[in-house]
Amino acid sequence: MTSVATFPGTHSADRLVIRANPHDFSDWTGLLALILRAFAYMDGRIDPPSSALALTPGSLGHRAATETMLLACKGDRLVGCTFLADRGDHFYLCKLAVEPDCHGQGIGKALMQAAERHAITAGKTAIELQTRIELIENHRMFERLGFREIARTAHPGYKRHTSLTMRKALA
Secondary structure, X not given: OEEEEOOOOOOHHHOEEEEEOOXXXXXXXXXXXXXXXXXXXXXXXXXXXXXXHHOOHHHHHHHHHHOEEEEEEEOOEEEEEEEEEEOOOEEEEEEEXXXXXXXXXXXXXXXXHHHHHHHHHOOXXXXXXXXXXXXXXXXXXXXXXXXXXXXXEOOOOOOOOOEEEEEEEOO
């Protein structure tokens, strides 16, 4: 799957290209750096710390081999990513990341739209994700994209809720 989004008033070099499971991708270190930059705003805000901190270039390569990886590129620059794990009737979306200096350019929305198209093509009825309880701005963003809270969960060892599970039904 490859899709192209062009933003109003941009040059062709600013087109956003989204690719699924690119066989020629090898910059796992660069992908990890993008995810860590995108998740850095969570440092000190969430407890327990983000699982992104446990990622390695090798673990990302393994994830890409077992899940659907979507990459967003502007020209030759990697600017966003997400992964979709098959959970039977739905996909679980994780590690949605956009370069901080690219926020507000529609990259996250384009990744979500690509994930939805991929899920529908794969016959899935929904997409689920988790977001941390402290990240209210993320809850609101996902609600604007059509996701609804379906559960609250706690990480092992925590007596309080640490995450929201959100789900979007697909037509």
